[in-house]
Amino acid sequence: MSSLYERFEQVFMPNYGVPPVALARGEGARVWDVEGREYLDFIAGIAVVSLGHAHPALVEAVSKQVATIAHTSNLFLHEPEVLLAERLTGLLGAPARVFFANSGTEANEAAYKLAVKYGKRTGRSYFVAAENGFHGRTIGALSLSGKKSIRDQFGPFPVDVRFVPYGDADALKEAVTGDCAVVFLEPTQGEAGVVPPPDGYLAAAREICDATGALLVADEIQSAIGRTGHWFAHQADGFTPDILTLAKGLGGGLPIGACVGFGEAGTLFEKGDHGSTFGGNPVSCAAALAVLDNVDLGHVNEVAARLRGGLESIAHPLLKGVRGRGLWLAAVLAEPVSGKVQKAAQDAGFLVNAVQPDAVRIAPPLVVTAGQVDAFTAAFPNILTEASQ
Ligand SMILES: *Cc1c(COP(=O)(O)O)cnc(C)c1O
Numbered sequence: 001m002s003s004l005y006e007r008f009e010q011v012f013m014p015n016y017g018v019p020p021v022a023l024a025r026g027e028g029a030r031v032w033d034v035e036g037r038e039y040l041d042f043i044a045g046i047a048v049v050s051l052g053h054a055h056p057a058l059v060e061a062v063s064k065q066v067a068t069i070a071h072t073s074n075l076f077l078h079e080p081e082v083l084l085a086e087r088l089t090g091l092l093g094a095p096a097r098v099f100f101a102n103s104g105t106e107a108n109e110a111a112y113k114l115a116v117k118y119g120k121r122t123g124r125s126y127f128v129a130a131e132n133g134f135h136g137r138t139i140g141a142l143s144l145s146g147k148k149s150i151r152d153q154f155g156p157f158p159v160d161v162r163f164v165p166y167g168d169a170d171a172l173k174e175a176v177t178g179d180c181a182v183v184f185l186e187p188t189q190g191e192a193g194v195v196p197p198p199d200g201y202l203a204a205a206r207e208i209c210d211a212t213g214a215l216l217v218a219d220e221i222q223s224a225i226g227r228t229g230h231w232f233a234h235q236a237d238g239f240t241p242d243i244l245t246l247a248k249g250l251g252g253g254l255p256i257g258a259c260v261g262f263g264e265a266g267t268l269f270e271k272g273d274h275g276s277t278f279g280g281n282p283v284s285c286a287a288a289l290a291v292l293d294n295v296d297l298g299h300v301n302e303v304a305a306r307l308r309g310g311l312e313s314i315a316h317p318l319l320k321g322v323r324g325r326g327l328w329l330a331a332v333l334a335e336p337v338s339g340k341v342q343k344a345a346q347d348a349g350f351l352v353n354a355v356q357p358d359a360v361r362i363a364p365p366l367v368v369t370a371g372q373v374d375a376f377t378a379a380f381p382n383i384l385t386e387a388s389q
Contacts, residue, residue: 114265302370
Protein backbone atom coordinates (compact mmCIF):
# COMPACT_ATOMS: atom_id res chain seq x y z
CA MET A 1 0.00 0.00 0.00
CA SER A 2 1.48 3.37 -0.96
CA SER A 3 1.67 6.16 1.59
CA LEU A 4 -0.94 8.90 1.95
CA TYR A 5 1.64 11.29 0.51
CA GLU A 6 2.02 9.24 -2.66
CA ARG A 7 -1.74 8.88 -2.98
CA PHE A 8 -2.16 12.64 -2.47
CA GLU A 9 0.28 13.30 -5.27
CA GLN A 10 -1.66 11.03 -7.63
CA VAL A 11 -5.09 12.58 -7.15
CA PHE A 12 -4.46 16.22 -6.28
CA MET A 13 -3.68 19.05 -8.66
CA PRO A 14 -0.06 20.07 -8.19
CA ASN A 15 -0.84 23.58 -6.88
CA TYR A 16 0.10 22.78 -3.27
CA GLY A 17 2.91 20.32 -3.81
CA VAL A 18 2.75 17.50 -1.26
CA PRO A 19 2.49 18.81 2.32
CA PRO A 20 5.13 17.43 4.69
CA VAL A 21 2.90 16.07 7.47
CA ALA A 22 -0.43 14.19 7.38
CA LEU A 23 -2.37 15.24 10.45
CA ALA A 24 -4.86 12.89 12.03
CA ARG A 25 -6.19 14.65 15.12
CA GLY A 26 -5.62 17.42 17.61
CA GLU A 27 -6.35 18.63 21.10
CA GLY A 28 -5.68 22.21 22.14
CA ALA A 29 -2.30 23.20 20.70
CA ARG A 30 -1.27 19.55 20.28
CA VAL A 31 -1.70 17.56 17.08
CA TRP A 32 -0.84 14.01 16.06
CA ASP A 33 0.12 12.80 12.62
CA VAL A 34 -1.13 9.60 11.01
CA GLU A 35 1.79 7.67 12.49
CA GLY A 36 0.87 8.85 15.98
CA ARG A 37 3.74 11.33 16.31
CA GLU A 38 2.87 14.35 18.48
CA TYR A 39 3.62 17.98 17.60
CA LEU A 40 2.93 21.35 19.18
CA ASP A 41 1.01 23.31 16.58
CA PHE A 42 2.51 26.81 16.33
CA ILE A 43 0.79 27.71 13.07
CA ALA A 44 -2.85 26.75 13.88
CA GLY A 45 -3.95 26.09 10.32
CA ILE A 46 -2.65 29.53 9.29
CA ALA A 47 -4.02 31.51 12.24
CA VAL A 48 -7.39 29.77 11.95
CA VAL A 49 -7.71 27.37 14.87
CA SER A 50 -8.32 30.11 17.45
CA LEU A 51 -9.59 27.85 20.22
CA GLY A 52 -7.14 25.09 19.46
CA HIS A 53 -8.12 21.71 18.13
CA ALA A 54 -11.28 19.97 19.30
CA HIS A 55 -12.20 22.65 21.84
CA PRO A 56 -15.19 21.26 23.78
CA ALA A 57 -17.26 24.44 23.33
CA LEU A 58 -16.71 24.45 19.57
CA VAL A 59 -17.41 20.73 19.30
CA GLU A 60 -20.61 21.13 21.26
CA ALA A 61 -21.83 24.20 19.35
CA VAL A 62 -21.15 22.65 15.95
CA SER A 63 -22.54 19.21 16.87
CA LYS A 64 -25.71 20.71 18.27
CA GLN A 65 -26.21 22.96 15.28
CA VAL A 66 -25.58 20.26 12.68
CA ALA A 67 -28.10 18.05 14.48
CA THR A 68 -30.66 20.88 14.52
CA ILE A 69 -30.42 22.56 11.13
CA ALA A 70 -27.24 22.67 9.07
CA HIS A 71 -28.29 24.77 6.10
CA THR A 72 -31.04 27.16 5.10
CA SER A 73 -29.53 29.05 2.11
CA ASN A 74 -30.19 32.76 1.94
CA LEU A 75 -33.81 32.09 0.97
CA PHE A 76 -34.46 31.72 4.71
CA LEU A 77 -32.84 33.35 7.69
CA HIS A 78 -31.70 31.68 10.88
CA GLU A 79 -30.92 32.80 14.41
CA PRO A 80 -27.18 31.97 14.54
CA GLU A 81 -26.42 34.35 11.65
CA VAL A 82 -28.34 37.18 13.28
CA LEU A 83 -26.66 36.55 16.63
CA LEU A 84 -23.24 36.49 14.98
CA ALA A 85 -23.78 39.70 13.02
CA GLU A 86 -25.00 41.37 16.22
CA ARG A 87 -21.99 40.11 18.15
CA LEU A 88 -19.52 41.33 15.54
CA THR A 89 -21.06 44.77 15.19
CA GLY A 90 -21.23 44.98 18.99
CA LEU A 91 -17.50 44.21 19.29
CA LEU A 92 -16.79 46.78 16.60
CA GLY A 93 -18.72 49.37 18.54
CA ALA A 94 -19.93 51.33 15.50
CA PRO A 95 -23.00 51.17 13.28
CA ALA A 96 -22.22 48.53 10.67
CA ARG A 97 -23.81 45.85 8.48
CA VAL A 98 -22.51 42.41 7.65
CA PHE A 99 -22.39 40.07 4.66
CA PHE A 100 -21.33 36.48 5.37
CA ALA A 101 -19.23 34.47 2.93
CA ASN A 102 -17.32 31.17 3.24
CA SER A 103 -13.71 32.28 3.05
CA GLY A 104 -11.32 35.18 3.08
CA THR A 105 -11.14 35.66 -0.64
CA GLU A 106 -14.93 35.74 -0.84
CA ALA A 107 -15.10 38.36 1.90
CA ASN A 108 -12.73 40.45 -0.20
CA GLU A 109 -14.77 39.82 -3.36
CA ALA A 110 -17.72 41.35 -1.53
CA ALA A 111 -15.56 44.34 -0.56
CA TYR A 112 -14.33 44.59 -4.14
CA LYS A 113 -17.87 44.65 -5.49
CA LEU A 114 -18.84 47.31 -2.94
CA ALA A 115 -15.88 49.35 -4.17
CA VAL A 116 -16.95 48.89 -7.81
CA LYS A 117 -20.43 50.13 -6.91
CA TYR A 118 -19.02 53.06 -5.00
CA GLY A 119 -16.65 53.90 -7.87
CA LYS A 120 -19.46 53.89 -10.43
CA ARG A 121 -21.71 55.96 -8.22
CA THR A 122 -19.05 58.60 -7.58
CA GLY A 123 -17.18 58.45 -10.91
CA ARG A 124 -13.93 56.93 -9.59
CA SER A 125 -11.88 54.70 -11.82
CA TYR A 126 -9.06 52.91 -9.99
CA PHE A 127 -8.14 51.04 -6.79
CA VAL A 128 -5.01 51.23 -4.65
CA ALA A 129 -3.41 48.31 -2.79
CA ALA A 130 -0.02 47.52 -1.27
CA GLU A 131 2.98 45.77 -2.72
CA ASN A 132 3.45 42.33 -1.14
CA GLY A 133 -0.11 42.46 0.18
CA PHE A 134 -2.24 39.33 0.03
CA HIS A 135 -6.00 39.38 -0.36
CA GLY A 136 -6.87 35.97 -1.79
CA ARG A 137 -6.88 33.83 -4.91
CA THR A 138 -10.14 34.55 -6.71
CA ILE A 139 -9.79 37.00 -9.58
CA GLY A 140 -10.96 40.16 -7.79
CA ALA A 141 -8.98 39.51 -4.62
CA LEU A 142 -6.00 38.30 -6.66
CA SER A 143 -5.98 41.51 -8.66
CA LEU A 144 -5.49 43.36 -5.35
CA SER A 145 -2.67 41.08 -4.20
CA GLY A 146 0.70 42.74 -4.58
CA LYS A 147 2.75 39.69 -5.34
CA LYS A 148 3.53 39.46 -9.05
CA SER A 149 4.34 35.74 -9.04
CA ILE A 150 0.81 34.76 -8.04
CA ARG A 151 -1.02 37.60 -9.83
CA ASP A 152 0.35 38.52 -13.21
CA GLN A 153 -0.14 35.26 -15.11
CA PHE A 154 -3.90 35.43 -14.39
CA GLY A 155 -4.40 38.98 -15.67
CA PRO A 156 -5.53 41.19 -17.24
CA PHE A 157 -7.97 42.18 -14.52
CA PRO A 158 -11.18 44.18 -14.76
CA VAL A 159 -10.09 47.12 -12.56
CA ASP A 160 -6.92 49.22 -12.70
CA VAL A 161 -5.22 48.44 -9.35
CA ARG A 162 -2.21 50.61 -8.50
CA PHE A 163 0.33 49.31 -6.00
CA VAL A 164 2.20 51.35 -3.42
CA PRO A 165 5.02 50.29 -1.08
CA TYR A 166 3.46 49.18 2.22
CA GLY A 167 4.17 51.48 5.14
CA ASP A 168 5.04 54.55 3.02
CA ALA A 169 2.42 57.22 3.81
CA ASP A 170 3.86 59.69 1.28
CA ALA A 171 3.61 57.17 -1.54
CA LEU A 172 0.03 56.43 -0.50
CA LYS A 173 -0.82 60.11 -0.48
CA GLU A 174 0.57 60.52 -3.96
CA ALA A 175 -1.28 57.49 -5.31
CA VAL A 176 -4.72 58.30 -3.89
CA THR A 177 -6.49 61.07 -5.80
CA GLY A 178 -10.15 62.01 -6.08
CA ASP A 179 -10.34 59.44 -8.88
CA CYS A 180 -9.46 56.54 -6.55
CA ALA A 181 -12.44 54.46 -5.34
CA VAL A 182 -10.81 52.37 -2.65
CA VAL A 183 -7.62 51.58 -0.74
CA PHE A 184 -7.16 47.96 0.36
CA LEU A 185 -4.68 47.41 3.22
CA GLU A 186 -3.82 44.75 5.78
CA PRO A 187 -3.18 46.33 9.21
CA THR A 188 -0.17 44.00 9.37
CA GLN A 189 0.83 42.13 6.22
CA GLY A 190 0.48 38.41 6.96
CA GLU A 191 1.67 36.48 3.92
CA ALA A 192 4.42 39.04 3.33
CA GLY A 193 5.95 37.70 6.56
CA VAL A 194 3.93 39.27 9.42
CA VAL A 195 5.09 42.81 8.68
CA PRO A 196 3.55 45.56 10.81
CA PRO A 197 3.53 49.08 9.33
CA PRO A 198 5.41 52.00 10.91
CA ASP A 199 3.50 53.81 13.67
CA GLY A 200 0.99 56.26 12.29
CA TYR A 201 0.76 54.69 8.82
CA LEU A 202 -2.80 53.44 9.17
CA ALA A 203 -4.02 56.68 10.73
CA ALA A 204 -2.39 58.47 7.77
CA ALA A 205 -4.20 56.11 5.39
CA ARG A 206 -7.46 57.02 7.11
CA GLU A 207 -6.72 60.74 6.70
CA ILE A 208 -5.79 60.33 3.04
CA CYS A 209 -9.02 58.46 2.33
CA ASP A 210 -11.06 61.03 4.23
CA ALA A 211 -9.46 63.86 2.29
CA THR A 212 -10.05 62.28 -1.12
CA GLY A 213 -13.28 60.37 -0.50
CA ALA A 214 -11.77 56.95 -1.23
CA LEU A 215 -13.10 54.03 0.81
CA LEU A 216 -10.62 52.35 3.15
CA VAL A 217 -10.80 48.57 3.37
CA ALA A 218 -9.00 46.85 6.24
CA ASP A 219 -8.34 43.24 5.32
CA GLU A 220 -8.29 41.67 8.78
CA ILE A 221 -8.76 38.15 7.53
CA GLN A 222 -5.61 37.05 9.34
CA SER A 223 -5.26 39.76 12.01
CA ALA A 224 -8.66 39.78 13.68
CA ILE A 225 -10.52 37.78 16.34
CA GLY A 226 -7.91 38.12 19.05
CA ARG A 227 -4.84 37.19 17.03
CA THR A 228 -3.07 40.48 17.88
CA GLY A 229 -4.41 40.63 21.43
CA HIS A 230 -7.36 42.80 20.34
CA TRP A 231 -10.62 41.67 18.77
CA PHE A 232 -9.60 43.59 15.67
CA ALA A 233 -6.10 44.86 14.91
CA HIS A 234 -7.36 48.25 13.72
CA GLN A 235 -8.75 48.95 17.19
CA ALA A 236 -5.17 49.27 18.44
CA ASP A 237 -4.12 51.32 15.42
CA GLY A 238 -6.58 54.11 16.13
CA PHE A 239 -8.61 54.09 12.94
CA THR A 240 -11.92 52.75 11.71
CA PRO A 241 -12.08 51.45 8.14
CA ASP A 242 -15.11 51.88 5.88
CA ILE A 243 -15.07 48.17 5.11
CA LEU A 244 -13.59 45.33 7.16
CA THR A 245 -13.04 41.79 5.95
CA LEU A 246 -12.76 38.77 8.24
CA ALA A 247 -12.34 35.03 7.87
CA LYS A 248 -9.53 32.77 9.15
CA GLY A 249 -9.83 32.85 12.96
CA LEU A 250 -13.53 33.71 13.01
CA GLY A 251 -14.84 30.17 12.59
CA GLY A 252 -12.11 28.48 14.63
CA GLY A 253 -11.69 25.95 11.80
CA LEU A 254 -15.14 26.03 10.24
CA PRO A 255 -15.29 27.99 6.99
CA ILE A 256 -16.76 31.47 7.29
CA GLY A 257 -15.86 34.91 6.00
CA ALA A 258 -17.44 38.28 6.64
CA CYS A 259 -17.49 41.62 4.91
CA VAL A 260 -18.51 44.43 7.27
CA GLY A 261 -19.54 47.84 5.96
CA PHE A 262 -19.50 50.77 8.37
CA GLY A 263 -22.02 53.57 7.99
CA GLU A 264 -22.92 54.20 4.36
CA ALA A 265 -20.61 51.45 3.12
CA GLY A 266 -23.02 49.05 4.82
CA THR A 267 -25.87 49.99 2.49
CA LEU A 268 -24.09 50.12 -0.89
CA PHE A 269 -25.42 46.74 -1.97
CA GLU A 270 -29.00 46.80 -3.11
CA LYS A 271 -31.28 43.79 -3.17
CA GLY A 272 -29.93 41.25 -5.65
CA ASP A 273 -26.41 42.72 -5.90
CA HIS A 274 -24.58 39.88 -4.17
CA GLY A 275 -25.13 36.49 -2.56
CA SER A 276 -23.77 33.15 -1.43
CA THR A 277 -25.61 29.85 -1.05
CA PHE A 278 -23.44 28.59 1.81
CA GLY A 279 -22.26 31.94 3.23
CA GLY A 280 -23.10 32.30 6.90
CA ASN A 281 -24.54 28.82 7.17
CA PRO A 282 -25.85 27.90 10.64
CA VAL A 283 -22.99 25.52 11.49
CA SER A 284 -20.23 28.00 10.70
CA CYS A 285 -22.11 30.75 12.53
CA ALA A 286 -22.51 28.51 15.59
CA ALA A 287 -18.77 27.82 15.46
CA ALA A 288 -17.98 31.54 15.23
CA LEU A 289 -20.24 32.31 18.19
CA ALA A 290 -18.38 29.67 20.21
CA VAL A 291 -15.09 31.29 19.20
CA LEU A 292 -16.26 34.75 20.28
CA ASP A 293 -17.54 33.32 23.57
CA ASN A 294 -14.27 31.58 24.38
CA VAL A 295 -11.38 33.72 23.15
CA ASP A 296 -9.77 35.20 26.24
CA LEU A 297 -7.88 38.37 25.26
CA GLY A 298 -6.22 38.55 28.69
CA HIS A 299 -4.74 35.10 28.15
CA VAL A 300 -3.70 35.97 24.58
CA ASN A 301 -1.80 39.04 25.77
CA GLU A 302 -0.16 37.14 28.59
CA VAL A 303 1.12 34.23 26.51
CA ALA A 304 1.96 36.57 23.61
CA ALA A 305 4.28 38.61 25.83
CA ARG A 306 5.87 35.39 27.07
CA LEU A 307 6.38 34.07 23.52
CA ARG A 308 7.83 37.33 22.29
CA GLY A 309 10.06 37.73 25.35
CA GLY A 310 11.27 34.15 25.02
CA LEU A 311 12.13 34.55 21.34
CA GLU A 312 13.74 37.94 21.84
CA SER A 313 16.00 36.59 24.54
CA ILE A 314 17.52 34.07 22.13
CA ALA A 315 20.96 35.09 20.93
CA HIS A 316 21.67 33.06 17.81
CA PRO A 317 23.53 34.06 14.64
CA LEU A 318 20.62 32.90 12.45
CA LEU A 319 17.98 34.90 14.34
CA LYS A 320 18.02 38.52 13.20
CA GLY A 321 14.91 39.65 15.05
CA VAL A 322 11.28 39.12 15.93
CA ARG A 323 8.38 41.13 14.50
CA GLY A 324 4.61 40.98 14.60
CA ARG A 325 1.86 41.46 17.13
CA GLY A 326 0.21 39.32 19.76
CA LEU A 327 0.28 35.60 18.97
CA TRP A 328 1.22 36.40 15.39
CA LEU A 329 4.97 36.70 15.03
CA ALA A 330 7.75 36.15 12.55
CA ALA A 331 11.23 35.02 13.46
CA VAL A 332 13.32 36.99 10.99
CA LEU A 333 16.37 35.07 9.81
CA ALA A 334 19.81 36.28 8.85
CA GLU A 335 19.79 33.84 5.90
CA PRO A 336 17.01 32.76 3.53
CA VAL A 337 16.69 29.30 5.11
CA SER A 338 13.17 29.35 6.54
CA GLY A 339 12.40 26.03 4.85
CA LYS A 340 15.21 24.42 6.81
CA VAL A 341 13.97 25.99 10.04
CA GLN A 342 10.46 24.70 9.37
CA LYS A 343 11.87 21.22 8.77
CA ALA A 344 14.13 21.31 11.85
CA ALA A 345 11.16 22.48 13.94
CA GLN A 346 9.07 19.61 12.60
CA ASP A 347 11.81 17.14 13.46
CA ALA A 348 11.86 18.61 16.98
CA GLY A 349 8.07 18.27 17.28
CA PHE A 350 6.85 21.79 16.42
CA LEU A 351 4.81 22.98 13.44
CA VAL A 352 5.74 26.44 12.14
CA ASN A 353 5.54 27.98 8.69
CA ALA A 354 8.24 29.19 6.31
CA VAL A 355 6.14 32.17 5.22
CA GLN A 356 9.00 33.95 3.41
CA PRO A 357 12.53 32.74 2.61
CA ASP A 358 13.86 34.75 5.57
CA ALA A 359 10.82 34.63 7.87
CA VAL A 360 9.25 31.88 9.94
CA ARG A 361 5.64 32.50 10.90
CA ILE A 362 4.63 31.60 14.45
CA ALA A 363 0.91 31.67 15.18
CA PRO A 364 -0.19 29.15 17.81
CA PRO A 365 -3.82 28.66 18.82
CA LEU A 366 -5.02 31.46 21.13
CA VAL A 367 -5.39 28.88 23.90
CA VAL A 368 -1.71 27.90 23.85
CA THR A 369 -0.45 27.52 27.41
CA ALA A 370 2.53 29.23 29.05
CA GLY A 371 4.15 25.80 29.35
CA GLN A 372 3.75 25.13 25.63
CA VAL A 373 5.19 28.54 24.80
CA ASP A 374 8.16 27.82 27.06
CA ALA A 375 8.69 24.44 25.42
CA PHE A 376 8.83 26.13 22.04
CA THR A 377 11.16 28.97 23.00
CA ALA A 378 13.43 26.50 24.83
CA ALA A 379 13.68 24.32 21.73
CA PHE A 380 14.07 27.14 19.20
CA PRO A 381 17.85 27.75 19.58
CA ASN A 382 18.60 24.11 18.73
CA ILE A 383 16.14 24.27 15.84
CA LEU A 384 18.05 27.29 14.49
CA THR A 385 21.33 25.47 14.94
CA GLU A 386 20.00 22.39 13.13
CA ALA A 387 18.83 24.63 10.28
CA SER A 388 22.27 26.26 10.06
CA GLN A 389 24.07 22.95 9.36
C1 LIG B 1 -5.69 34.14 4.12
C2 LIG B 1 -5.94 35.53 3.68
C3 LIG B 1 -6.84 35.81 2.65
C4 LIG B 1 -7.54 34.73 1.86
O1 LIG B 1 -8.34 33.91 2.64
P1 LIG B 1 -8.85 32.49 2.07
O2 LIG B 1 -9.80 32.01 3.12
O3 LIG B 1 -7.64 31.63 1.88
O4 LIG B 1 -9.52 32.77 0.77
C5 LIG B 1 -7.07 37.14 2.36
N1 LIG B 1 -6.46 38.12 3.03
C6 LIG B 1 -5.59 37.89 4.01
C7 LIG B 1 -4.97 39.03 4.74
C8 LIG B 1 -5.29 36.58 4.38
O5 LIG B 1 -4.40 36.34 5.34
